[in-house]
Amino acid sequence: MSTLVNKYLVTNQKKYRKLLNKVDALMKKGECNVTAEESDEILAIALALLEYEQKHFPITGPTTLEGIAELEMYEKRLNENF
Numbered sequence: 001m002s003t004l005v006n007k008y009l010v011t012n013q014k015k016y017r018k019l020l021n022k023v024d025a026l027m028k029k030g031e032c033n034v035t036a037e038e039s040d041e042i043l044a045i046a047l048a049l050l051e052y053e054q055k056h057f058p059i060t061g062p063t064t065l066e067g068i069a070e071l072e073m074y075e076k077r078l079n080e081n082f
Contacts, residue, residue: 008045010052019045 010016023045026038062068
């Protein structure tokens, strides 16, 4: 698996898009129709994409009091349902 992760190192937007399309095509095959190797490949690509996304598309938390309160209320509603 570690060789697959290294194989899918995402260094730019073009490679990111290419791998996104590749994992999309593999996932469209359906869970029952992918081989063990393809399943490992999906995981390796997903991890590489996640690393790139966290670095280049960070999601920051709210900075205003209103935003913080709204997030807190949203999270409490989620916890009540589970």
